[in-house]
Amino acid sequence: MRLSKRERQKKLQLALEHEPFLTDEEMARRYGVSIQTIRLDRMELGIPELRGRIKHMAEKNFDHVRSLYPEEVIGQVTELKLDHSAVSELEIREEHVFARHQIARGHHLFAQANSLAVAVVDAELVLTATASIRFVRPVKLGEKCVAKAKVTQVSPSRTQVDVQTYVMDETVFQGIFDVYRSKEDQ
Secondary structure, three states, X not given: OOOOHHHHHHHHHHHHHHOOOOOHXXXXXXXXXXXXXXXXHHHHHOOOOHHHHHHHHXXXXXXXXXXXXXXXXXXXXXXXXXXXXXXXXXXXXHHHEOOOOOXXXXXXXXXXXXXHHHHOOOXXXXXXXXXXXXXXXXXXXXXXXXXXXXXXXXXXXXXXEEXXXXXXXXXXEEEEEEEEEOHHHO
């Protein structure tokens, strides 16, 4: 049964309040309409496109990365509390996968997790000292990887960061990063 325009727009607005990073494609599938219909609904409701929503959330909800330029973090940082936790999202596109099997190359998952582990540390100079990683399952073209970093130990010149990467609710990557932080920041 198709929803009326008013019902759909109401559900769309509620969904984006709870999940601001839903893509137009995901919403179109969810409500059984075209992507263009979702775009028109968003425009009517004054809801910006995904990039605009991410930028808005970033500006109001988190600290600023000190150790990297924002464009050096792999994926979109959606939450950041320096020396505590961080979250980033990376949608797997054509340039991230092996052409033959449409499976993400491991270095992209590692780069997302590693750059997030560096970004979460509140210091000007942060370098990865060691990393213990595990790829849990292959990630396919079109899947969205959500990496969650949590600072677990802090010593004078080192910080340990645990990173878990998920597709939906399924863990696809795990890493424990021991990062060096410059002494000037202590």
